[in-house]
Amino acid sequence: MSNLSSESPESSESPESSESQADSNPDKRTAAEWITFGMASCLLLTLVGLVIAVWIDPRHQQPPLIEAAQAGVIWESSGQFYVPFTVTNAGGGTAESVQIIAELEIDGEVVESGEQQIDFLSGGEAETGAFIFSKNPQQGTLKLRAASYTLP
Amino acid sequence: MGKRRKRRHQWANELDDLVRGACGGFLFGIPLLYTMEVWWIGSFVEPVWMLGAIASSFVVVFLINRTAGFRKSSGIRLADAAMETVEAIAIGILCTLLLLILLQEITPQVPLDEALGKVIFEAIPFTLGVALANQFLSGGEPDASQTDSQPAQKSGQPNQPDELNGTLSDIGGTLLGAVIVAFSIAPTDEVAMIASAVSAPWLLGFIATSLLISYAVVFQADFANQSKRRQQQGLFQRPLSETIVSYLVSLIAATVMLLFFHRLLLSDPWQLWLTYAVVLGLPATVGGAAGRLAV
Secondary structure (H helix, E strand, O other): OHHHHHOOHHHHHOHHHHHHHHHHOOOOOOHHHHHHHHHHHHHHHHHHHHHHHHHHOHHHHOOOOEEEEEOOOOEEEOOEEEEEEEEEEOOOOOEEEEEEEEEEEEOOEEEEEEEEEEEEEOOOOEEEEEEEEOOOHHHOEEEEEEEEEEOO | OHHHHHHHHHHHHHHHHHHHHHHHHHHHHHHHHOOHHHHHHHHHOOHHHHHHHHHHHHHHHHHHHOOOOOOOOOOOOHHHHHHHHHHHHHHHHHHHHHHHHHOOOOOOOOOHHHHHHHHHHHHHHHHHHHHOHHHOOOOOOOOHHHHHHHHHHHHOOOOHHHHHHHHHHHHHHHHHHHHHHHOOOOOOOHHHHHHHHOOHHHHHHHHHHHHHHHHHHHHHOOOOOHHHHHOOOOOOOOHHHHHHHHHHHHHHHHHHHHHHOOOOOOOOOHHHHHHHHHHHHHHHHHHHHHHHHHO
């Protein structure tokens, strides 16, 4: 019933009422809505542009190229020796289940080894971690290498 | 003066629409934001699939927008639906990007292709939530006579049983919503994964985001029942105090769920309890906010 009174000729002539009618008119977008649409379009076009840029990047076509290396100094705590490492995918494609192996050789014999697996390594991505040995790696030769990966 | 007021009114309406869209996205998309398999898809997906995903989500959201949408004054013309679809996808992308940064799934070290994949695949369910925002918790605007009569009650003698019932109803609604959204996330490894990467200042970011989304869902998004909530009687009827108290209730609910699934043990240090509770507290709070609107 209250709606009927708001539709009376007197109220429809008031300027505020006609403004609010224009605002609620679904056929006419307000300036605020147009600005929002403009910003949203820019954002969507930027996203699509970035995806296309990645698509046509020749680096993206290359296979994964996995490199594992010691990163930083070895430190000792509670009789354990921590060897920080970095594994990098210098290629283009993503590698899955990347396996990193560290072997400690003393007097030509492998006395300790460690293994680490990284779920996904995208092109250009690097992950860090540490291997832990009970013997001092500085007394022998430490070999760090990427052993395997699968393609997703 | 009239023009300025009209412009301010337009922007206020626009902000309400955008916040409503974002809140619909949070309600629908947050469980998948806590799913590592979706992060992984983003890690290896090819660019052509990303473009396909954007195109297919555009079609689906466009069809939803023909009948639903996130705007109150949603038109049904093709052009309106198409424009609203662009806006819904943009809201989805922006909110998903911010949440993935919060979850530390996107950092400066993450390559561009991986970040794009994660954002696009997480944004799809989020965008569906944006498009369905008007359908969430819809029950029509409360009856004018009902809302008019409640302030009259308030101005009269305070009604203690009503206050108690209102408070219990709020807590019950918060717990119900928190359990519905967070129960399926609590036993998964994602909570531990996210928690292991967050620092103390980052936890403050989780708390601030949880409070902000909770406030927006209940008091800003203009979902059905919002005005009814503003009239709700109870011990914490002010928006700010209600938001904070319901966040604490959601944190307790999250902790109990983590204990239930043995993700937390009594022997664990208190720092772990705090971190896990705050991390799971985000989806629990979003669910709790929806729960309070539903009761």
